[in-house]
Amino acid sequence: MAKKDIMTINMGPQHPSTHGVLQLVLELDGETVVDAVPHIGFLHRGVEKLAENRSYHRALPLTDRLDYLAPMSNNLGYVLAVEKLLGITDLIPERAKVVRVMMAELTRIKSHLVWLATHALDIGAMTVFLYCFREREAIMDMYEKLSGARMTSNYFRVGGLSQDLPEGFEADVRTFIDAMPGHIETYEGLLTGNKIWQKRTIGVATIDAAAAIDVGLSGPALRASGVDWDLRRDNPYSGYEDYEFKVVTRSGGDTFDRYKVRLDEMRESCKIIRQALDKLKPGPILADAPGVCLPAKKDVVSSIEGLIHHFKLITDGFKPEAGEVYQGIEAPKGELGYYLVSDGSAQPYRMKIRPPSFVNLQALPQMVRGALLADVIAAIGTLDIVLGEIDR
Amino acid sequence: MPEMLSLSNDPLLFVAVMLAKILAVFVVVILIVAYATYAERKIIGHMQTRLGPTMTGPLGLLQPIADGLKLFFKEDIIPAQASKVAFVLAPMMILVPAFITIAVVPFGGDIEVGGYRVPLQIADLNVGILYVLAMAGLGVYGIVLAGWASNNKYSLLGGVRSAAQMISYELAAGLSIIAVFMLAETLSLRGIVAAQSGSVMNWYIFSQPLAFVLFVITSMAEVNRTPFDLPEAETELVSGFCTEYSSMKYALFFMAEYANMVVVSAIASTLFLGGPAGPFPGAVNLLLKVFGFMFFFIWVRATMPRVKYNQLMFMGWKVFLPLALLNIVVTGIVLVL
Numbered sequence: 235m236a237k238k239d240i241m242t243i244n245m246g247p248q249h250p251s252t253h254g255v256l257q258l259v260l261e262l263d264g265e266t267v268v269d270a271v272p273h274i275g276f277l278h279r280g281v282e283k284l285a286e287n288r289s290y291h292r293a294l295p296l297t298d299r300l301d302y303l304a305p306m307s308n309n310l311g312y313v314l315a316v317e318k319l320l321g322i323t324d325l326i327p328e329r330a331k332v333v334r335v336m337m338a339e340l341t342r343i344k345s346h347l348v349w350l351a352t353h354a355l356d357i358g359a360m361t362v363f364l365y366c367f368r369e370r371e372a373i374m375d376m377y378e379k380l381s382g383a384r385m386t387s388n389y390f391r392v393g394g395l396s397q398d399l400p401e402g403f404e405a406d407v408r409t410f411i412d413a414m415p416g417h418i419e420t421y422e423g424l425l426t427g428n429k430i431w432q433k434r435t436i437g438v439a440t441i442d443a444a445a446a447i448d449v450g451l452s453g454p455a456l457r458a459s460g461v462d463w464d465l466r467r468d469n470p471y472s473g474y475e476d477y478e479f480k481v482v483t484r485s486g487g488d489t490f491d492r493y494k495v496r497l498d499e500m501r502e503s504c505k506i507i508r509q510a511l512d513k514l515k516p517g518p519i520l521a522d523a524p525g526v527c528l529p530a531k532k533d534v535v536s537s538i539e540g541l542i543h544h545f546k547l548i549t550d551g552f553k554p555e556a557g558e559v560y561q562g563i564e565a566p567k568g569e570l571g572y573y574l575v576s577d578g579s580a581q582p583y584r585m586k587i588r589p590p591s592f593v594n595l596q597a598l599p600q601m602v603r604g605a606l607l608a609d610v611i612a613a614i615g616t617l618d619i620v621l622g623e624i625d626r
Numbered sequence: 627m628p629e630m631l632s633l634s635n636d637p638l639l640f641v642a643v644m645l646a647k648i649l650a651v652f653v654v655v656i657l658i659v660a661y662a663t664y665a666e667r668k669i670i671g672h673m674q675t676r677l678g679p680t681m682t683g684p685l686g687l688l689q690p691i692a693d694g695l696k697l698f699f700k701e702d703i704i705p706a707q708a709s710k711v712a713f714v715l716a717p718m719m720i721l722v723p724a725f726i727t728i729a730v731v732p733f734g735g736d737i738e739v740g741g742y743r744v745p746l747q748i749a750d751l752n753v754g755i756l757y758v759l760a761m762a763g764l765g766v767y768g769i770v771l772a773g774w775a776s777n778n779k780y781s782l783l784g785g786v787r788s789a790a791q792m793i794s795y796e797l798a799a800g801l802s803i804i805a806v807f808m809l810a811e812t813l814s815l816r817g818i819v820a821a822q823s824g825s826v827m828n829w830y831i832f833s834q835p836l837a838f839v840l841f842v843i844t845s846m847a848e849v850n851r852t853p854f855d856l857p858e859a860e861t862e863l864v865s866g867f868c869t870e871y872s873s874m875k876y877a878l879f880f881m882a883e884y885a886n887m888v889v890v891s892a893i894a895s896t897l898f899l900g901g902p903a904g905p906f907p908g909a910v911n912l913l914l915k916v917f918g919f920m921f922f923f924i925w926v927r928a929t930m931p932r933v934k935y936n937q938l939m940f941m942g943w944k945v946f947l948p949l950a951l952l953n954i955v956v957t958g959i960v961l962v963l
Binding site: 241243249250251265354356357358359360361363364365368424425428430431433434606607608609611 | 670673674675676779780783787852853855862863864927928929930931932933934935936937
């Protein structure tokens with residue numbers, strides 16, 4: 235075909251369905267996509283570099299802003315990595331671990347809700363969007379109760395949690411997870427059996443297991459291609475080995491399978507949260523590691539030792555021994571990894587983040603080649619990318 | 627029975643009555659168009675666990691007026707690279723056919739004015755239904771022209787989509803109506819209404835259910851409503867053919883969409899639901915039926931995802947067209963027997 239028959243079209247960075255500031259340069263033959271080249275970097279804030287000039291606990295809020303739809307998962311990965319670097323992983327109290335799991339799973343539901351909402355909206359089903367946001371709002375309210383912020387929670391701390399659960403929080407969570415399976419049924423009722431939804435998703439943007447592994451897909455996108463891999467089970471952290479849950483896999487590797495996998499994951503998350511609530515016992519929320527964790531507030535205001543302890547940690551920070559660690563967690567969108575290098579000072583020498591969206595986005599061009607323009611929208615949605623963590 | 631009022635027996639009265647009818651219909655349609663936007667936002671709002679407009683006036687009832695004023699005062703931008711004449715012409719070319727189609731829709735029986743009989747219909751064309759199809763065909767020019775004149779690739783894609791979509795769906799819509807005139811043995815909409823008079827069971831929805839379903843679906847495609855809103859497809863083509871339009875020109879597109887909804891609802895009511903027949907005075911019945919259809923269109927929008935371009939074409943040519951042809955054949959066989 236002659237080159238003149240190809241139309242190049244700039245999709246994004248200002249386009250309603252590129253989920254932020256992704257730019258796709260599409261080569262179209264009519265409505266058929268010949269090639270798609272993603273351009274990224276419009277949201278680059280230099281998170282990794284900024285972390286090098288901050289003490290470890292001051293780098294934590296930066297991680298909120300990576301995948302801003304799942305801030306607590308980002309926090310979790312980071313604090314786990316720092317704890318590993320410090321060698322205090324075994325000191326984390328049980329209550330902190332359980333709360334972390336509970337919040338990480340709530341975050342998974344929250345992130346999947348936004349994914350479902352926007353994915354459905356992209357395909358044209360606008361009602362699901364608002365239903366999902368209604369449930370997400372409930373999780374946001376819990377975030378606010380817990381940390382004071384709805385999006386940038388910054389709730390976990392190296393060594394534990396910043397504060398204990400507020401009164402009535404467990405009841406809120408229980409009410410939410412009791413209602414959530416019913417809500418998921420509602421979404422399925424609107425979409426799963428809908429002929430148009432099936433036609434828009436089944437066999438669209440397919441990627442098989444081998445290709446998925448080749449590009450390094452992770453998370454629900456990988457499991458929908460039939461690869462049974464979930465870090466929560468295969469490389470457990472924060473006590474995930476004590477929970478019973480199913481790792482949801484499907485074999486088709488198309489948009490519909492990724493949709494089903496994520497919906498089922500939300501159901502599994504509800505089960506994990508229920509187990510976490512049952513495990514929740516009163517107890518300390520910070521590790522017994524005075525060199526790392528801040529003293530209790532009452533000691534700071536009533537004793538000079540406490541005050542000095544607090545002052546030293548805030549001004550100097552802690553200094554892990556020279557070394558390097560990698561900690562990967564199963565974030566809602568896939569494997570979120572933190573690679574930290576310490577040179578023995580109070581700031582990380584290097585923080586490298588492996589964001590799932592960045593790696594998953596690599597699959598996009600091969601998913602949409604030969605497909606129609608409308609499938610590109612479905613493919614972007616189904617990969618569940620967030621530009622905040624792609625560009626960092 | 628008094629004589630029918632015409633230009634020959636009382637020209638002055640005829641012109642006056644005609645103007646009154648045109649004005650009345652125009653005002654009613656404009657009002658429906660304005661408040662259809664309000665109704666759509668309210669209905670979809672409540673279907674989606676929100677309230678819709680509430681701030682402008684009591685229950686947000688002044689919202690359409692506020693929207694109109696806002697759009698009117700917006701800067702009217704014509705892109706530097708656009709073809710100016712076509713760009714300005716396009717919104718008019720889509721709105722005008724929508725409005726003039728309504729001229730052939732009968733909205734009641736005859737009334738007596740000054741000793742003459744006056745039909746409650748602006749124009750009783752003997753080829754009424756052909757006129758409707760012709761006007762629907764004209765509407766597509768507006769969209770194609772808008773898409774081409776904007777000099778924007780998204781708009782162009784929207785225009786191309788719309789040309790393909792409307793042409794293929796018009797065929798199926800036209801063929802589904804053929805079964806109706808085979809029963810009524812007339813092309814005049816007034817004649818079709820007369821043929822359905824008597825009891826509710828005479829309505830063609832009962833004798834031609836397949837044609838009715840086909841007509842409703844294909845007309846949804848013709849007026850570019852979800853799930854067939856491919857030419858504008860906000861999330862794919864960034865509003866498609868009207869991406870570059872602003873101010874009143876954009877408002878004209880918007881009005882045309884709703885006016886088209888009113889038109890197809892009125893045509894569907896006339897062809898299949900007995901037009902102005904029913905328990906209330908004629909025009910009220912027709913309005914109720916129109917509102918029923920519009921509610922259905924809005925409801926579908928809140929429920930359905932959007933189909934894909936190739937699926938749309940597939941359905942148009944390989945499902946609806948053969949079904950419509952089959953319906954004609956079956957109707958023909960039944961009529962002959």
